[in-house]
Amino acid sequence: MTGTVPRRDAAGRVVGLSALFAPRGIAVIGASRSPGKLGASLARSLGGFAARGGHLALVNGRDDTMYPSVMDAADAGPVDLAMICVPAAACPPVLADAARAGAGAAVICGGGFAEAGGAGVGLQAAIAEVVADTGIRLLGPNTSGFLAPHAGLTASFVPGVARVRPGRVAVVAASGGVNHALSFLLVEAGHGISLAVGIGNAVDISTPDVLDHLATDPDTRAVALHVESVADGPRLVDAVRRLSSHKPVVALVVGRHDVGAFAASHTGALATSWRATRAALTQAGAVLVDDERELVDAVGALSTTRARATRDAGVGIVTAQAGPGLLVLDDLRGRRARVPELAADTRSTLATLLPPLTYQNNPVDTGRPGPELGEILRAVASDPQVGVIAGYALFEPDAVDLVAAAQSGRVPDVPVVIGLGGTGDDVVAARRALLESGIAVATDPRGVAAAVGALIVDARALSRTTGTRTPQPVPTGVDGPHDEHRAKALLDRLGIDTPPRRACHDRAQAHAALVELGGPVAVKILDAGILHKTEIGGVHLGVTSPAALDEALDRLDAAGATRYLVEAMSPPGVDLVLGARRDPVFGPILLLGLGGTTAEALSDVAIRLAPITPEEAAEMPGELAGHALLDGWRGGPVLDPASLGRIAARLGDLLVANAGLEEIEINPLRLTPDGLVALDAVVLTDTTTDKASDTRPDH
Amino acid sequence: MTGTVPRRDAAGRVVGLSALFAPRGIAVIGASRSPGKLGASLARSLGGFAARGGHLALVNGRDDTMYPSVMDAADAGPVDLAMICVPAAACPPVLADAARAGAGAAVICGGGFAEAGGAGVGLQAAIAEVVADTGIRLLGPNTSGFLAPHAGLTASFVPGVARVRPGRVAVVAASGGVNHALSFLLVEAGHGISLAVGIGNAVDISTPDVLDHLATDPDTRAVALHVESVADGPRLVDAVRRLSSHKPVVALVVGRHDVGAFAASHTGALATSWRATRAALTQAGAVLVDDERELVDAVGALSTTRARATRDAGVGIVTAQAGPGLLVLDDLRGRRARVPELAADTRSTLATLLPPLTYQNNPVDTGRPGPELGEILRAVASDPQVGVIAGYALFEPDAVDLVAAAQSGRVPDVPVVIGLGGTGDDVVAARRALLESGIAVATDPRGVAAAVGALIVDARALSRTTGTRTPQPVPTGVDGPHDEHRAKALLDRLGIDTPPRRACHDRAQAHAALVELGGPVAVKILDAGILHKTEIGGVHLGVTSPAALDEALDRLDAAGATRYLVEAMSPPGVDLVLGARRDPVFGPILLLGLGGTTAEALSDVAIRLAPITPEEAAEMPGELAGHALLDGWRGGPVLDPASLGRIAARLGDLLVANAGLEEIEINPLRLTPDGLVALDAVVLTDTTTDKASDTRPDH
Structure with missing residues (x-):
């Protein structure tokens, strides 16, 4: 006899995944004797479990060689796990029956739920309700099950799974098909499997649940993780971080080339979910790979x-x-x-x-x-x-x-x-x-x-230091519209270098600023409502003489300027773009890229979750494909990664500390022989467009 | 009995590789009975050949169970192939003996020749001399042999080669180790081998020889090619072109990351030998892959x-x-x-x-x-x-x-x-x-x-059209130094658009040019001796007024100008770099990249051998990683690949038609809404530095 009695919490919810992965008994509901049917394949795959003394009960009300109901099956022996092989429409009551019969966990392999749309969406909601009401743990629907070879338990309708040897590699795959594909590849490469799970639609059990289970699974030495989409970024990151600190995690993220339409804003366009997901998992301690073969190589070695x-x-x-x-x-x-x-x-x-x-x-x-x-x-x-x-x-x-x-x-x-x-x-x-x-x-x-x-x-x-870090104090209450001057003032408070500048309300102030700063200066329109100044003729560089200044101001006036920024020119160098924004899945993230359209077209960007230590952020520039440009290219300046790391970490801290701050982007952040200088900056807050008001809109 | 009598040409040189790959008899010179010795392993591997009735003669003057000399071995039966397993220093006379005994081919597996430096260089020259004197064909030295499984002939000291099944994939590898590694991987993937050859030092038989042999080998359906370095680019390209037209060739080129020090000139830096080799092989009809696994996938499928x-x-x-x-x-x-x-x-x-x-x-x-x-x-x-x-x-x-x-x-x-x-x-x-x-x-x-x-x-x-093409007539006699004006005049003759311009000897001419062209204009130093005008302050853009023109001319004078180029400004767009130069291995090549340091740092370049048809050259921009920039990026202009192809093909024809032309580079070639315009061009001839003379130096 294998397995133990499932535990439940005070609310009646089954605790942990042992009812699923180490059951004392299994009922196959919708079992079949017709070869080719799922229920038949599954019953055959579970033969090894029965052979080891597990209670295996085949349930089919229309076959008198089988149990007529899961309740009858439970009378004959413990049923901790219900494998449900009935059509989607029948699943909600069958799942409820299984829970009533005492099952602590269930697997629904079939499809026809949310992924199919239409009536499937309602059916998925219905099974979610059964889960919530009964406390049963559910794997699926739309999965091909799981393999627990150490227990001889191959809860999958795919033939050949009995040949998957027990071993020390766990597989956690978004897709049941990939779960099997990876398990077979690992076996072919000489490895064994501790546990292999296809997550499917994740109505209840999702990847973080399984990762937490693996953290204490004595058979598992390393984990192969396959990710298609992420519902809860922080929860996934936390689970990977906890696990990877004592067991290696190797991750394959799908969707590099399914990037969809270009997003509207600059950093938005660079930050596809694929990149953000890889960055987040890397930061959480996972080893990222590019294909399933390298996944096998990597997790095999690390196991x-x-x-x-x-x-x-x-x-x-x-x-x-x-x-x-x-x-x-x-x-x-x-x-x-x-x-x-x-x-x-x-x-x-x-x-x-x-x-x-x-x-x-x-x-x-x-x-x-x-x-x-x-x-x-x-x-x-x-x-x-x-x-x-x-x-x-x-x-x-x-x-x-x-x-x-x-x-x-x-x-x-x-x-x-x-x-x-x-x-x-x-x-x-x-x-x-x-x-x-x-x-x-x-x-x-x-x-x-x-x-x-x-x-x-x-x-x-x-x-990497994994201990909790103490963020440096940063300005709070960042709010309302920010023109370039105000945005740069914020950078000044963060200790990020900006060129000397003067905000000017009129020509006299602009001329005074030219005298004070000396030439050459940049003369720009100063208006929080204008995000792309250059495109409207709102930027004039290299102005040295009063005549040239007046000419520039004429053009700014023509572009609708009411205020001007006069700023000392910085020396030439290599332009970077550094931004902090909120990813819809992972929350605050930092993005670093090289300036210019080529880097943008190539999506050459380094991403990190915030908050982050300056030491970790200092690794970002080295990840860029064009990093040679930052290392004295053709006699140019050499980047001190630590100084970039400090700036990036500060931007991240700022975003974390200010719920109303949507995005801050330094573009360009110029690498000069004297270090990094922020030449322009955009700050977007959730009140950016509400210029006239000091009150925060309630959204 | 296998094999046929080797044919020889009038000079006594053995024709073709049948003596090597389909011998009637083989002598192992330096055979051994000590397990672990090369000579022992080789004799064992050749057991299959003997079992099929081939004459296998073990030669060792110090072992009285073996033939004392190759001549004795040849008396006992035909010796078409000599497998030589003696130390490097003994190889030249042993090879000569084998030739004298009638062997049409020999393999020297051991190392210690040119690759080892020192005395090895002389030994390699000595065996080359034997080859030249006797007409024997030689594989190696420094190779682990070859496998011809259809004939049961595994002429290799690596055990396990007898398990390499006969089949339809041929392997031609620079390295004997890779030859075996690939053969084993192919077998593991379910394929069989028609012939597998490790080339080694290629004193005589090199990759093109084997490719030519495979073209008529009835057992071979597809060829896996591994390339480390290329001695004769055109010969390799010709052989691959001939073969690939009726049998697929899949090639893996090593050395992507061994790029060496950056070269001095722009296109030189972009054109590593690895890139040129891949481009040349692709153009010759091969399928290029990134690693040995994809080599197996690709050649397996194509076989x-x-x-x-x-x-x-x-x-x-x-x-x-x-x-x-x-x-x-x-x-x-x-x-x-x-x-x-x-x-x-x-x-x-x-x-x-x-x-x-x-x-x-x-x-x-x-x-x-x-x-x-x-x-x-x-x-x-x-x-x-x-x-x-x-x-x-x-x-x-x-x-x-x-x-x-x-x-x-x-x-x-x-x-x-x-x-x-x-x-x-x-x-x-x-x-x-x-x-x-x-x-x-x-x-x-x-x-x-x-x-x-x-x-x-x-x-x-x-x-692709593989027929011979008729190059369009191009200017010939391109010679002597070319300043920008002369270089652009050459482009004009090629039908490549350049901006309207005036070469000016003095200020009056420059002012007249400003009037004539209208503003804004670019004003540049005109001097064939200056390749990097911008760096010395020799380029001033956007000049509209006579005052600004004088200011610009002052600066050019300060930079040493004796002549000026006044040129109409082109509309903004996307800058490309298009060059034609002579690759030391492959001869005339074309290089296309995006402008700017980022593209350069990323080595994002498309390469083709010249001459080339405009249709083939039109595929170059699509290969650039940053090709999206040429396709209406952010509302910008859209490249017509055919127009780029015409320009590239013309540059290639020019280079081919002018032996004294070292390089021509258009940088930038700007993509504007009105099409491609050459904004600057450099022409280097072998008399470029010899400004005062009209005579071609003799080099």
């Missing part, structure tokens, strides 16, 4: 070994064949992994182990390896710059016992990934033996690089 | 099925599970594949086959598929917009016989790729059955997308 918290672990590459080693190196460079030169001591050791012809720095090309491979691996792993080993070899058992060598070459706290090329059962067995001794494996160079990349990113996530 | 020549084949996605289908769609969008809406007729047919809940446009979500899957596939494949089918399903044999359905759903000339998720022997068997019936398979959504992407790119390559 096998994990690097210590390290900001930027160096990779030592050891390869028995130069060609594949070059592929690994090229790929790791694309991931911006550090492949350091080896220390003189390391090279001296290698020189005693390898013939002089081979390349012995990093990568270390062993040539056809011999028994000394273990010592070579140990020498490289012992190098002070090396935090992870990336190895590759073709399977050549007559040259070296690779498994023994890899085991003998291990150094504490330095994870090892070995790509083992070959075909046949002995190669599979060697990969399995490596895995079982705590060495991550891959079948090809890209797999090695993906696994090593994941170990590095995970180590970096672990190295 | 199974091939689309008709089509410029932009539409993809019909049919998926049994929505989640994996969404991954396929997302990935295909990233590859810029067209996933068209289905025709009304198609949708009507689908509506009779599918329940109303499912999504029936494109993707077509079948829900759990039944026997109607074949009809669904046929309906989608029959849609006039669909040229390739991308399918995905979990393996559910009790719901549908997927293999039968996929076979019954086929439509002539519409290739099908099916991703089949699952684990176990029956899944592997189903994938094999699909492959054998001409349906490409994958194990996961990314594999489906990679295979479909390859089919589309291959179809596009086939659709």
